[in-house]
Amino acid sequence: MQPAHAATLQAHARARSELDFSDRRDFEDARRGFVATLPDAHIEADAGGVAWSMRPYAFVRGPAPDSVHPSLWRMAQLNAEHGLYQVSDRIWQVRGFSLANVTFVEGEHGVIVIDPLQFTEHARAAWRLYRAHRGERAVSAMIYTHSHRDHYGGVRGVIGDDELRRGVPVIAPLRFTEESFSESMLAGVPMRRRAMFQFGWGLEPGPMGQVDCGLGKAVGSGRDGFIPPTMLIREPQERHVIDGVEIVFHLTPGTEAPAEMNLHFPGLRALNLAENACHTMHNLCPLRGAKTRDALAWSQYLDEALECFVPQADVLVLQHHWPVWGGARIAEYVAGQRDLYRYLHDQTLRLMSHGRVPTEIAAELMLPSALARQWFARGYYGAVAHNVAAIYAHYLGPYEGHPGQLDRLPPVQAAARYVAYMGGADAVLARARADFERGDFRWVAEVLSHVVFAEPGHLQARRLCADALEQLGYQAESATWRNAYLLGARELRQPGRAAAPRNVSISPDVIAVLPLGNFLDYLAIRVDGPKAQSLKARIDWVLVDGDSEDCRRITLSNGSLHHRPGRHGTDADVTVRTTRAQLARISAGRTALLAALDTAELAVEGQPAVLRELVLALDEFEPMFGVVDRERPGAPGRQTAA
Numbered sequence: 001m002q003p004a005h006a007a008t009l010q011a012h013a014r015a016r017s018e019l020d021f022s023d024r025r026d027f028e029d030a031r032r033g034f035v036a037t038l039p040d041a042h043i044e045a046d047a048g049g050v051a052w053s054m055r056p057y058a059f060v061r062g063p064a065p066d067s068v069h070p071s072l073w074r075m076a077q078l079n080a081e082h083g084l085y086q087v088s089d090r091i092w093q094v095r096g097f098s099l100a101n102v103t104f105v106e107g108e109h110g111v112i113v114i115d116p117l118q119f120t121e122h123a124r125a126a127w128r129l130y131r132a133h134r135g136e137r138a139v140s141a142m143i144y145t146h147s148h149r150d151h152y153g154g155v156r157g158v159i160g161d162d163e164l165r166r167g168v169p170v171i172a173p174l175r176f177t178e179e180s181f182s183e184s185m186l187a188g189v190p191m192r193r194r195a196m197f198q199f200g201w202g203l204e205p206g207p208m209g210q211v212d213c214g215l216g217k218a219v220g221s222g223r224d225g226f227i228p229p230t231m232l233i234r235e236p237q238e239r240h241v242i243d244g245v246e247i248v249f250h251l252t253p254g255t256e257a258p259a260e261m262n263l264h265f266p267g268l269r270a271l272n273l274a275e276n277a278c279h280t281m282h283n284l285c286p287l288r289g290a291k292t293r294d295a296l297a298w299s300q301y302l303d304e305a306l307e308c309f310v311p312q313a314d315v316l317v318l319q320h321h322w323p324v325w326g327g328a329r330i331a332e333y334v335a336g337q338r339d340l341y342r343y344l345h346d347q348t349l350r351l352m353s354h355g356r357v358p359t360e361i362a363a364e365l366m367l368p369s370a371l372a373r374q375w376f377a378r379g380y381y382g383a384v385a386h387n388v389a390a391i392y393a394h395y396l397g398p399y400e401g402h403p404g405q406l407d408r409l410p411p412v413q414a415a416a417r418y419v420a421y422m423g424g425a426d427a428v429l430a431r432a433r434a435d436f437e438r439g440d441f442r443w444v445a446e447v448l449s450h451v452v453f454a455e456p457g458h459l460q461a462r463r464l465c466a467d468a469l470e471q472l473g474y475q476a477e478s479a480t481w482r483n484a485y486l487l488g489a490r491e492l493r494q495p496g497r498a499a500a501p502r503n504v505s506i507s508p509d510v511i512a513v514l515p516l517g518n519f520l521d522y523l524a525i526r527v528d529g530p531k532a533q534s535l536k537a538r539i540d541w542v543l544v545d546g547d548s549e550d551c552r553r554i555t556l557s558n559g560s561l562h563h564r565p566g567r568h569g570t571d572a573d574v575t576v577r578t579t580r581a582q583l584a585r586i587s588a589g590r591t592a593l594l595a596a597l598d599t600a601e602l603a604v605e606g607q608p609a610v611l612r613e614l615v616l617a618l619d620e621f622e623p624m625f626g627v628v629d630r631e632r633p634g635a636p637g638r639q640t641a642a
C-alpha cells in the first residue's frame with residue numbers, strides 16, 4: 001500500500017471546502033434515543049468465527065486520514081454507531097448489527113418486526129437486545145419491506161416454526177419470493193464475485209483498506225434463512241390493522257428493489273420508506289450487478305409518499321442509516337431524495353438526446369448545488385457516473401451507438417493491439433509513470449489495464465496500475481467505488497487469487513420452498529451449449545415433497561433446456577424422482593449430480609444414459625474468475641519478464 005499522493009490530498013482539500021462539515025445534525029440523529037448496545041456490537045457466528053463486529057473499526061475516529069475521502073470518513077463514523085435506539089413512543093430500532101436496520105413496532109399484544117437483518121445471528125442478537133430492555137414480548141407480525149437479502153435473511157433469528165404455527169403473519173410486497181430468488185440465483189455466480197469488489201470482501205478494515213459500505217459498515221456473515229410470506233400486499237395502497245396498529249402499505253415495485261413497499265403508520269405519525277430513501281444517493285445499478293432500476297418510478301413513488309404520508313408523519317424511519325424527525329425536515333428530506341432521482345433521470349435523458357454517451361454525460365452532469373450540498377444526496381453507495389450509465393442502459397441497453405463498437409475485439413486481444421500500437425509495454429509504462437506523478441490516476445488505470453490484460457506477468461505494470469487504483473480508492477467518496485478500487489489494487493499486487501467467499505451455496509430454507517421450475521432454470525444455465533448442442537432428451541423430473549408431487553417435463557433441444565408443467569409420460573426418455581434434500585445436494589453442480597447418479601441415489605426410470613449425457617454436458621463455474629486480469633502471472637504460456 002502506498003500513502004496518499006499530493007493530488008489525492010488536493011482532491012480531499014477541495015471536498016472539505018465544498019461541504020459543510022460543521023453541520024452535525026446527522027450525528028445527533030444517529031445517536032438520538034440510544035438505549036444500550038453489545039460491546040463493539042460483537043456477535044459470534046453459530047458455526048464459529050465472527051458474524052459481526054465493530055471491533056475492527058475502532059480506527060474510525062478523529063479527523064479523516066489522508067487515505068480516505070473526508071465525506072466518506074464522515075459516513076464511516078456515522079455507520080459505526082450501533083445499538084438499540086428508541087425512535088418514538090412505540091418504535092425502536094437496532095442499528096449497526098448488520099448492513100441494514102431492524103425496526104420494532106410495539107403493538108397491542110406483541111411486536112411487529114420489520115426487516116430481520118441479513119443473518120440469523122445478527123437478528124437474534126438484535127432481538128435479544130430489544131427484549132432485554134423491553135421485556136419478553138412476542139412477535140405479532142413479521143414484515144419484509146423488500147426482496148433484498150440484507151432485509152430478510154436473518155428471519156430465523158426472530159421467528160421460527162412456533163410463531164408460524166401460532167399464525168404470526170409474514171407480510172411482504174407482491175412478487176417478493178419470485179424476485180428474491182430471481183436476483184440471487186440465476187446471476188448468482190458473477191454477482192457474488194462482483195459483490196466482493198462492491199463490499200470489499202477480503203480487504204482488511206483500516207485507514208488504507210475497507211472503511212465502510214455506504215449503506216452500513218459491512219455485510220458480515222452467518223446463517224442464512226428464508227421464511228416465505230404468508231400475506232402479500234397486492235394493491236397500490238392497502239390499509240390493515242396489525243396487532244392493533246394501523247398500517248398503510250404503499251407498493252413501490254421496480255424502485256430500489258423489484259418488489260418493495262413503504263409503510264405508513266397514521267396513528268403513530270410515523271413513515272417507513274423501506275430502502276427507497278437513505279442518507280445517500282442510492283444505486284440505480286449496484287456494482288455487483290442487477291437489472292437496472294427505474295429512476296423515474298423511484299422518484300414518482302417518493303413523490304406519492306410525499307403527498308400521501310409525509311404530512312401525517314413526525315418521524316421517518318429508514319431501513320438503512322438513522323431516522324429523520326420533525327415534519328419540516330422530513331418534507332425537505334423526502335423532496336430532496338425525490339428530486340435527486342428525478343434530476344439524474346431527466347438530465348441523463350436530456351444529454352442522451354444530444355447524442356452523449358455515459359462517460360460524456362457523467363463528465364457534464366452536475367447536481368444542483370443546493371442538492372449537492374445536502375449530505376443525504378452524496379454518493380456513499382451510488383455515484384453519479386455509475387447511475388448515469390445505469391439510466392442510459394435502462395433505456396438504450398449497453399450499445400452506445402457507434403458502429404465501430406458493434407464488433408469490438410475482446411479485452412485481451414484489444415489490449416495486445418493497443419500495447420503494440422503504443423510501442424510496447426515498457427514504453428507505455430514510462431509514459432504512465434509520468435502521468436501518475438502528475439496525479440492523472442484515471443488515465444493511468446485505464447491505459448495500464450491494457451498492459452496487464454496483454455501481459456499479465458508484467459509486474460511493474462501491475463504494480464503501477466495497482467498504485468493508480470489505490471489513489472482512486474483514497475479519493476472516492478463512494479464506499480463501493482473505494483472498495484472496488486482497493487480490491488482491484490490488491491488483486492493486481494497479489495500473485496494468487498483469494499479464497500472464494502463463504503455462503504456460496506443455496507440456503508436450505510430456500511431449497512425447502514424453491515419451486516421446481518426455479519431449480520430447473522438454475523440447472524439450465526449450467527448446460528454447456530456447445531457440448532449439449534446435438535443432445536436431444538425428454539425428461540420427466542418429479543419432485544417428491546412429503547405427500548405431494550410436482551412434475552415438470554424437460555425438453556433438451558439445440559443445447560437449450562426447456563421445462564413445462566406436466567409429464568411426457570410414456571414419451572419420456574427418462575424419469576427422475578428427487579426429494580428436496582436431494583435437490584439441495586445436487587444443486588452443488590455436476591460432480592454432485594454425477595455422484596448421485598453413480599450411487600443410484602437418484603431414482604431414475606427409463607434410460608439413465610440420457611440423463612448422464614446431460615449431466616456430463618453441465619458446466620462448472622470458477623467463483624473467483626479474473627476481473628482485473630484474465631490470467632495470473634505464472635500461469636503457463638503467458639509469462640512475461642517484469
Ligand SMILES: [Zn+2]
Pocket residue numbers: 100148150151215275320
Ligand atoms: Zn438494504
